[in-house]
Amino acid sequence: MTKHAFHRSRAEMLSERPPPIASRGVIGWLRANLFSNYLSAALTVGSIAVIALIVPGLIEWAFIDATLTGEIGKDCPSEGACWAWLDQRITQFFYGFYPPDAYWRVNVCIALLVPALAYMLFDKLPYSRYGRWFSLAYPVIAAILLVGGLGLEVVRTDQFGGFMLNLIAGLVGIVLSLPIGILLALGRRSRMPIVRMFSIGFIEFIRGVPLITLLFVAIILLPLFLPPQVTLDQLIRVMIIITVFASAYMAEVIRGGLQAIPQGQYEAGQAMGLGYWQSMRLIILPQALKISIPGIVNTFIGLFKDTTLVIIIGLFDILGQARLLQTNPDWLGKVDYETFLLAALFFFVICFSMSRYSLNLEKRLDTTRR
Amino acid sequence: MAEADAAPGGAEDLIIEITGLNKWFGQFHVLRDIDLNVERRERIVICGPSGSGKSTLIRCINRLEEHQQGTVVVDGVELTHNLKNIDAIRREVGMVFQQFNLFPHLTVLENCTLAPIWVRRVPKAEAQQTAMEYLERVKIPEQALKFPGQLSGGQQQRVAIARSLCMKPNIMLFDEPTSALDPEMIKEVLEVMVDLAESGMTMLVVTHEMGFAAEVANRVIFMDEGQIVEQNTPDEFFNNPQSDRTKLFLSQIL
Numbered sequence: 001m002t003k004h005a006f007h008r009s010r011a012e013m014l015s016e017r018p019p020p021i022a023s024r025g026v027i028g029w030l031r032a033n034l035f036s037n038y039l040s041a042a043l044t045v046g047s048i049a050v051i052a053l054i055v056p057g058l059i060e061w062a063f064i065d066a067t068l069t070g071e072i073g074k075d076c077p078s079e080g081a082c083w084a085w086l087d088q089r090i091t092q093f094f095y096g097f098y099p100p101d102a103y104w105r106v107n108v109c110i111a112l113l114v115p116a117l118a119y120m121l122f123d124k125l126p127y128s129r130y131g132r133w134f135s136l137a138y139p140v141i142a143a144i145l146l147v148g149g150l151g152l153e154v155v156r157t158d159q160f161g162g163f164m165l166n167l168i169a170g171l172v173g174i175v176l177s178l179p180i181g182i183l184l185a186l187g188r189r190s191r192m193p194i195v196r197m198f199s200i201g202f203i204e205f206i207r208g209v210p211l212i213t214l215l216f217v218a219i220i221l222l223p224l225f226l227p228p229q230v231t232l233d234q235l236i237r238v239m240i241i242i243t244v245f246a247s248a249y250m251a252e253v254i255r256g257g258l259q260a261i262p263q264g265q266y267e268a269g270q271a272m273g274l275g276y277w278q279s280m281r282l283i284i285l286p287q288a289l290k291i292s293i294p295g296i297v298n299t300f301i302g303l304f305k306d307t308t309l310v311i312i313i314g315l316f317d318i319l320g321q322a323r324l325l326q327t328n329p330d331w332l333g334k335v336d337y338e339t340f341l342l343a344a345l346f347f348f349v350i351c352f353s354m355s356r357y358s359l360n361l362e363k364r365l366d367t368t369r370r
Numbered sequence: 371m372a373e374a375d376a377a378p379g380g381a382e383d384l385i386i387e388i389t390g391l392n393k394w395f396g397q398f399h400v401l402r403d404i405d406l407n408v409e410r411r412e413r414i415v416i417c418g419p420s421g422s423g424k425s426t427l428i429r430c431i432n433r434l435e436e437h438q439q440g441t442v443v444v445d446g447v448e449l450t451h452n453l454k455n456i457d458a459i460r461r462e463v464g465m466v467f468q469q470f471n472l473f474p475h476l477t478v479l480e481n482c483t484l485a486p487i488w489v490r491r492v493p494k495a496e497a498q499q500t501a502m503e504y505l506e507r508v509k510i511p512e513q514a515l516k517f518p519g520q521l522s523g524g525q526q527q528r529v530a531i532a533r534s535l536c537m538k539p540n541i542m543l544f545d546e547p548t549s550a551l552d553p554e555m556i557k558e559v560l561e562v563m564v565d566l567a568e569s570g571m572t573m574l575v576v577t578h579e580m581g582f583a584a585e586v587a588n589r590v591i592f593m594d595e596g597q598i599v600e601q602n603t604p605d606e607f608f609n610n611p612q613s614d615r616t617k618l619f620l621s622q623i624l
Contacts (some may be wrong), residue, residue: 270432
């Protein structure tokens with residue numbers, strides 16, 4: 001037999017070897033990440049320059065030159081931030097015009113919110129069986145605490161305000177818009193023409209109209225059409241509009257997820273005799289929702305920030321309180337950015353937490369690399 | 371359930387009766403006047419060029435595809451628009467797909483227990499025990515707690531077979547079960563199918579694995595252009611094909 005030049009045969013197979021030790025340490029990291037080429041080095045230097053330009057001034061204004069104590073605006077010298085109002089007004093920023101002797105009811109509500117959310121969001125907590133029931137009962141408990149009844153003094157909803165109002169409207173919107181969005185998304189893909197047409201009409205109409213317009217219609221126009229004995233609480237109307245608005249967006253986000261599920265998954269469910277709702281609940285939605293998490297959280301965050309639009313229809317949420325303080329004669333001309341900074345901080349804490357939770361959830365649900 | 375033998379000349383115990391079946395995809399006439407009777411415990415291999423309607427035919431048996439003309443009767447129940455009948459038939463008919471179609475968000479064990487728990491209302495513990503028995507039968511009990519994405523193609527297909535068997539079906543449909551597999555994994559899946567055939571399961575298999583057909587089929591059906599061109603025992607089919615189309619097909623794949 002002739003031997004070709006390319007003839008080889010291995011007597012022994014190579015054993016596995018560890019990968020080469022890459023350059024580690026601070027210098028190695030800097031070189032790889034910040035100064036890997038000219039463009040990246042230029043960007044790094046430029047970014048540092050921008051930070052050096054802005055941050056020291058901000059810190060100086062907000063902290064170093066700031067006035068922390070005082071009774072009225074005159075107590076603040078002109079330079080630096082004026083934080084003197086915080087002491088008197090922080091409660092109003094958070095609770096609005098809620099009666100101060102009932103603040104504890106809001107506090108209890110928020111304290112109970114922590115376990116109620118935790119049992120919905122995380123597995124493997126102790127007593128999770130009872131916890132889930134508590135989570136389901138929470139909205140009722142919260143409503144009674146906030147509004148009153150059952151022996152508690154009644155607080156009118158137009159006394160709600162401040163960040164508490166943003167939180168309430170945002171949470172209601174978040175909790176309700178997901179299920180409604182799921183139903184609309186399924187409806188839009190339904191084989192039943194009426195259901196499909198309704199879903200498409202609803203989604204496209206709501207998405208095609210600005211939220212402010214819808215809020216105006218709900219607050220100002222609707223009472224003109226409805227018979228006078230029908231009254232719907234203003235806050236409830238706002239929550240309905242925000243929920244409906246977010247649901248339309250949610251539906252499209254979830255439809256994107258549904259679209260990504262291969263036909264074979266539907267067929268496998270059908271072939272085993274699962275009905276439509278069983279298939280959706282057990283097979284399709286768990287996968288579709290997982291894919292949609294970034295979009296869902298995106299909508300949640302957008303919705304939460306949109307709650308500040310209630311200022312337009314005369315509700316004093318946290319931005320309303322900020323405006324109120326800025327135009328207050330005692331503080332006029334002394335306080336403006338400070339209040340917005342505080343509001344921004346409140347929103348950032350909540351929105352950033354949502355974003356981190358969604359990353360955590362995505363990792364937890366990733367079944368491909370456990 | 372009658373324990374009829376499928377041997378030629380035995381008492382007729384039809385489990386599938388298809389008469390005058392026609393189906394169109396839009397204008398395309400995909401199934402044309404199909405008549406097919408399947409006896410209990412019979413093992414049928416369906417082959418033919420792609421686009422010949424073989425997959426569509428077996429998908430009409432559990433109504434993943436709707437037919438427009440003719441009748442399909444499965445285990446005494448006729449497939450119509452009646453949803454109850456469709457559900458009843460799907461409970462008795464297992465199906466294995468070319469792309470496995472395992473549920474990626476559930477473990478292997480959960481894949482196997484899902485339908486028994488939700489469709490047959492079997493208690494969870496019992497469903498898990500049954501599932502483990504079938505996973506043992508397809509020789510991967512040790513993978514029960516893994517997710518499908520962590521298994522090889524051959525392992526996934528064996529899980530898919532076990533998942534179908536957990537519903538204790540009377541009929542198993544296989545839609546090109548080995549076509550998406552690497553060559554070295556085809557054998558492990560075929561072994562499981564041979565084992566299943568020997569246990570007396572009624573099987574309809576769409577496949578190009580002619581070795582499998584020769585080994586286990588009672589009958590080989592050759593389809594082309596939406597019609598049954600030839601059907602015969604494997605022996606006769608391979609050694610003495612009658613139609614020119616069959617001869618051409620066999621010359622191309624053997």
